[in-house]
Amino acid sequence: MNIRMRQDAIVRTLRRNGTSTVEAISDAVGVSRRTVLRDISALRDEGYVIYSDVGRGGGLQLDPQSMQTTAKLSVSEVFAMLITIAAARAAGTLPFSQLADTGLAKIEKALPADKIKDLRAFLDCLHVGKLSPLQDLSDMGQMDPALLPAFEGAFLARRCLRFQYTDAKGRVTERSIEPQAMLILPPLWYLVGWDPARDDFRHFRMDRIRAPEVIEDTSFRRRHVPFEDDVCPYSEIINSAA
Secondary structure (H helix, E strand, O other), X not given: OOHHHHHHHHHHHXXXXXXXXXXXXXXXXXXXXXHHHHHHHHHHHXXXXXXEOOOOOOOEEEOOOOOOOOOXXXXXXXXXXXXXXXXXXXXXXXXXXXXXXXXXXXXXXXXXHHHHHHXXXXXXXXXXXXXXXXXXXXXXXXXXXXXXXXXXXXXXHOOXXXXXXXXXXXXXXXXXXXXXXXXXXXOEEEEEEEEOOOOEEEEEEXXXXXXXXXXXXXXXXXXXXXXXXXXXXXXXXXXXXX
């Protein structure tokens, strides 16, 4: 659990319990008492109002109005919500799409200008289509949680990406590619990259990618990805639903 996830877990614990001791939070989150105290201090610096009562039966208490309208979201967190909704809409499993779009629009309005710029650049790389009914899904696995943070650095800074890839025959190789697009064909997700070693585009199923790593001190140019006619940019999905 990274720092942001741990601090979010502390906030949720305080909101649910009303008042909690440092020891109780430590047990709930699975970190030391010292780490909890350090995280509480960091949360206060961000604007959370957390009261402390050192008396008998006391503990930590979060002001229920604290940060209610100014919660900080990262670009990758907002992007994760957007692509999840895009995938659900493409699969025809989003019954309340209008409410979802309205909520996400409010979140986007609350983002600082620099984050909105990064978010839109990220979305420019996202394409959505429909999977062939003949596709075999029997070996579909779970995606590595480290993928999205790595993608953020690779796509926005145009850095090459290195990872381990397991092909359909179970062979594992190390690949280094220029990430050009993300393709959602529900329920499968693909990373589309230019492979310098093969001088061509390659599609990598994201559930077969492990140990992604951004290669610093590299750069590449954006290329036009030759998608099929039934694959469209995410922006077209949003515009057609508006």
